[in-house]
Structure formats: structure tokens, C-alpha cells
Amino acid sequence: MIPEDLKFTETHEWIKIEGKQAIVGITDYAVEKLGDVVFVELPALGKEIKKKESFGVVESVKAVSDLYSPLNGKIVSVNDKLSNSPDLLNKDPYGEGWIVKIEVNDPKEIDSLISTKDYEKLLEKEG
């Protein structure tokens, strides 16, 4: 099940808005596609990131996948647990497998993200 209170990107990141901060992870669908995650390359704290640009990498046994920033902003927190337990992405992609927290430059940008309903439609199309 896809949580209702989240926003999404076409590149399968999920975003949870908490005030001026956005918690970012990758969706169940993305994790399923990747298979066993064995390594997550996290960005440095304080790094300025731009919307739709890569800010990190998830590696599974079979594949490499870029993480794309859903918004313009600054990295204010990274999930250090992923360094030693990358499998948290497989076990709990919407919870313990969160990846970074971004301080959002312009909260208006949030409106451009995809709703749960539209994300479900997108997944149907991808089959």
C-alpha cells in the first residue's frame, strides 16, 4: 500500500512534508525494481541540491539507480543507519528506510509534486 500523506516524483522518490522540511525516500515500487539494496551513497550535510538533479545513488546487487532531488533546497539530515544497514530500504522503504531530509527553498514547489492518486496511476501505466 502506498501511504496517503506523501508526495511523489516520476522517478519514484517519495516526499513527506514536515513544515519547511521534506523527508525523502524511494517508493516500494522502486525498491522492488532494484531488488536487494547493498549500498546507498548519501550526500554531505549542508549540500545545496537542485530539483531533478542526482544527489545520491542506490546500488542493488544487480543495478545502480540515481536518487533525484524532488525540490530545490539543502540537505539538513541524512539517514546514517543506511551505511551499515542498506537493507532498511527493502524492509521499510516508507519508514526506517528514509534517505535524506531537505530544507526546502520555496514551499510553493511542493505543489508541483505528484499526489498519491496520480502516482498510483503512473505505476499502472508502467505496469
Next chain:
Amino acid sequence: MTKTETSQLLRTPFYDIHTSLKAKMVAFSGWTMPLMYTGILSEHHLVREKAGLFDTSHMGEFEIEGEDALGLVQKLVTNDVSKLNINQILYTPMCQDDGGIIDDLLVYRLGEHHFMLVVNASNIQKDYKWVLDNAQGLKVKVRDVSYQTALLALQGPQSGKILQGLVKGDLDSLNYYWFIKDEVYGIKGIISRTGYTGELGYELFITDAKQEKLEGLWNALMEKGRDYGLGPCGLGARDTLRLEMKYALYGNDIDEATNPLEAKLGWTVKFNKGDFNGREALLRIRDNGITRRLVGFVMFDKGIARHGYDIFMDEERIGYVTSGSFSPVLGKSIGMAYVENDFAETGTEFDVEIRGRKCKAKVVDTPFYKIT
């Protein structure tokens, strides 16, 4: 993947079983094959600790029979088949005249003048043409039975116990790289003690059997294996398992632009056996000295070194990665690479460039995984 693409892919007789098990399917050398069922890591551990069942029916099989069969096989491959007993198996490269590897394969001696070659799925057509070209004027019959032959690999420490209940012959007396012709679950086939995992294991070749019968065999193996923890395993685990053993994968670690000597397959090149394709070129390469070697390395960092990544010593490019993955048993990133001679010694440290970043790696003795 679109539906039209899927429909053009070949299916093995176990396709319906894979889909009913909800395997994640991938296109591989023209076939649709299971990549994984539960997950690559869990399937990998299953084979190392218990047992796994792989559908490897995409592999190719040629039969070569006739008065000149031995002569033809000797000409085709670099290893010495003349010493092979009936019911024995040999691993060997097959080379072009310039020493480049056309394929690596297993030779099964079915009879005095009768052989089976087991070739890579990606090379079936290329190999078959090459074998036919080489067979011209010889008294042999060459048959490609790839598409009539189902192949299952039962691998892991418990595999012998599982299989023994379904065959007549005594598996305990079946040595590594030997085979028997037997009935498995009432179906005639070849059972060989071979595999691509480094564990105790068996491969079952069954030609011209109906799909229902083969599905019955799969189910019987699963039923028999239930008490031993047997589970289905896909190509993903097959790849990580072979990499931990540093077994070469054609198309990754060896190809027509590489030769057996630099691929550390020198032990399979028998210069004294008489003439064979590539002999002169390989002799020249040996006498001039090879310039690079296929080594195994372990990463200090956590990134995965993947096929084609460059390797550097200081600022100089000294080689490239041929295979790389995460080793489930070691819990580290491992890989194989061609590096220039000077950097091929165990203990040498170099950098693998991963997405623009230089990551430290070290040449290690292989196999990476040693059965304890």
C-alpha cells in the same frame, strides 16, 4: 519491457512454474529467465548453506558423433580431450585462430566417438556455425539439441541428499566433473556433478521430454527438497555465486578480444596435445609474454565496481573491471578486472573509478570464497 518484446523471447519448459512462483523475469540472451524469486541475497545464502534449484535450460548443447568426433573436438578446444574417459567432463575455452575466446564450454564424453558440448546461451548460433565450419570434410554428425534440452542445476551442500531419492544410481560415487546416464523421477537424462556455484551440485540434462514431465520433475525435486530447505534460485544468485568463485562469465570476463592465458585459464591450454585452433597465436602470446591479467579484487569502500569501470594507479589507467558485485558471504564488494602485469600481484592496491570517484581496491587471492 513491452508485451511484444516479451512474446519474442524464448521460454524454457519451466516458464509457467517461474511465473506461478512470481519470479522476477528478465531478458537474457534471447530468453526470458528468472532473475530472482525471493531476492538475490537470500537465494545466494540458500545455495551456500542448503540447496537451490536453478533453471538453466537456456544453455546450449551440441552433440558431435562419428569417426572423426575426437579429432574435431580436439581441433576446436584448447584443453586435451583425448585423455577424457567416457562419462567424464572437461572445462575448456574454444578459440579463434588469433587466440581470442569464442566461448568457454564443457565437453562431455558420451562415448568413444560421441561428445556433447555445453555452450553459453548467448553464443549458441555463433558456436554452432563455427563447429559446422570446422567439421567440413570430417566424418562427423553435429546436432544442435539446445532447444530440445532442458537443464536444471541443483546446487548446495544438501543437493546430493535431495537428488539421491529420485535417481537409481549411487551419487556418492559420482566424482566432480563426471556424469552418469540415469533416470530422474522416471525420465531419462544425464546427471553430472558440475555447477557454477562452487558448492556440491548436480546438473540434470533432459532431452526431448514433454513440459508436463519436466514440471513434474521440478515439483518432485522441490517436494523432496522441502525437508532440506531447498528453494528456487535465479540468474542473479547464479551470478554472485560464480563471482565469489572467480568463475569467468562469457561476455563479461572473457570474449573474442581476450585470450585464455591472460584470463588465467592457462591450465586449460595444452600446447602439447597437437594442433588446435589458436595454438600458434597462443604460443606466440606465451613466448612474448602476456601484458595483462585477470585478477580478483576486494573493495575497501562500499560502492560496487561494475563491468567496464576504469582502474587507475595514481593518475594512470591500468585496466578495467570485467565483473563486480556485492559478495554476500564476504559482506564486501568484490570484482574481477584486467590489469597490466605490474599491478596484478596479490596485495597491489589500486583505484576503481566509480561515478567519477576513485575508490580503493586490493588484489586478492581467489577464489574469494573457500568452502570450509
